Amino acid sequence: MEEKAIRLRISAWIGLAGVAMALVLTAPAAARERVVTVPTPPGPGPAQLNRVTVHQFGPKSAKRVLVLMPGTVGGAGDFTLDARYLVKHVRGLQVWAIDRRSNALEDTATFARAARGEISLQQAFDYYLNGGGFRFRGANEDPYAREWGMAVALNDARAVIRRARAHGRRQVVLGGHSLGASLTVAYAAWDFNGRPGYKDLAGLVLIDGGLLGSFDAYDLGQAQQAIASLQTSDPFADSLGVGLPEATGLFAEIGGLYAKLAPTASATTLQSYPLLPPDLNPPFPVTNRGLFGFAFDRDTSALPSDQQINGGGLAASGDPRDWVDGGITPVSRLAETFGQEPTNAVEWYFPKRLTIDTNGADQMRRNDVGNFLGLRLFHTRKVNLPLYAIATDLAGAHVLDGARNFIRRSRTTRRESMLVNRNPLMSHLDPILAAPRTNAFLKTVVPFLDRKVFERKR
Secondary structure, three states: OHHHHHHHHHHHHHHHHHHHHHHHHHHHHHOOOEEEEEEOOOOOOOHHHOEEEEEEEOOOOOOEEEEEEOOOOEOHHHHHHHHHHHHHHOOOEEEEEEEOHHHHHOOOHHHHHHHOOOOOHHHHHHHHHOOOOOOOOOOOOOHHHHHOOHHHHHHHHHHHHHHHOOOOOOEEEEEEEOHHHHHHHHHHHEEEOOEEHHHHOOEEEEEOOOOOOOOOOOOHHHHHHHHHHHOOOOOEOOOOOOOOOOHHHHHHHHHHHHHHHOOOOEOHHHHOOOOOOHHHOOOOOEEHHHHHHHHHEOOOOOOOHHHOEOOEEEOOOOOOEOEEEOOOOOHHHHHHHHOOOOOOOEOOOOEHHHHHHHHHOOOOOOOHHHHHHOOOEOOHHHOOOOEEEEEOOOOOOHHHHHHHHHHHHOOOOOOOOEEEEOOOOOOOOHHHHOOHHHOHHHHHHHHHHHHHHOOOOO
16 A cells, blocks of 8 residues: 555656646747748838848747837847846737848858857957958948938838737837837827828837937938938948948947857957957956946946946956946846847948938927928827836936927826836946846836736727
């Protein structure tokens, strides 16, 4: 009798172990990540560019989707860390991060091989920055990109949103970071051949961006001058001012890979590179992660403020000097974000027209600037969506002022909105990079989605 009982207990343990193992094996499959290509409406340029890449996170069975658009010079990879957190903490959620069509121009295959460990960091460095075969695009090679403005970006985003609404999914929230947040509110008010954008959506998430006073604005004369200048210049932004639009993406991704895969090694290869801007290079030897943190931290960075974090600082001593985390974004998360493939965190070829249109769209109404630029912002006063907005030290109060202006202008109410001020603690990249325990965006957007959006009766 005792032997039979023991056998029954053993059998039960084996059965429970089998169930546990099945759960372990099936859970990743249910929540796996996918990178897909979404066809988009025809736009200026070759037909093969009528597509965008979307990095999808979360279970395929989820009925709720948060679609996110990157900011200036940003890519879908900006949202990887936040997306992995959100699909675990918001019930029944997928997150879809969009790469704009310009990302299809990037030659990232060698970066992807280095990220997988198939080639060395030195080989990747040599290919991109040391005459190893990478081809820089000519200034007039892509003239059609001078027309890649807000209309193209929003029509492409709509193709993704329509895909997200398929297969029984009806709750789609649109969000974005920085300029992506500006595109988000523009989408809600945009007229798509008679259909207002807001009718596709259940809510809006603005991560340190927006319109209606959030950022710069153009009057008609400024818009006309910007368009005229664009016709005789490279269609893509040169963020580092070195004459090569690709430089921002190349430096960020090679720096991210070195800091991710060899964090404590000396940064001799990178620091000795003659084209590295001197103001991004400390005057003494540092580690790879030390160099990367130095370049992005707001206390030492020479990058524009929209490319900075609150991260920490270099150690006071050591040879080479290492990085010491002390802010809200660990340098490891910075490196993880910029050193990833198959989607990355930088748009190598960011179209200048998109900035022009965004500045012209600031007032979100039919006016002379909007008419000149062809902006279809016809439905601002009808938008009735819950709104989330968070502000950092980039624009201070202006982002939340813009959100309040939107609430006053539209049918969105203050009661169903959430406005979060994290100036001056957070810098512009912190909401998408900071560790969850110190990330005010993650802590506040989860209850917004759960309570103000997905429980809302429409």
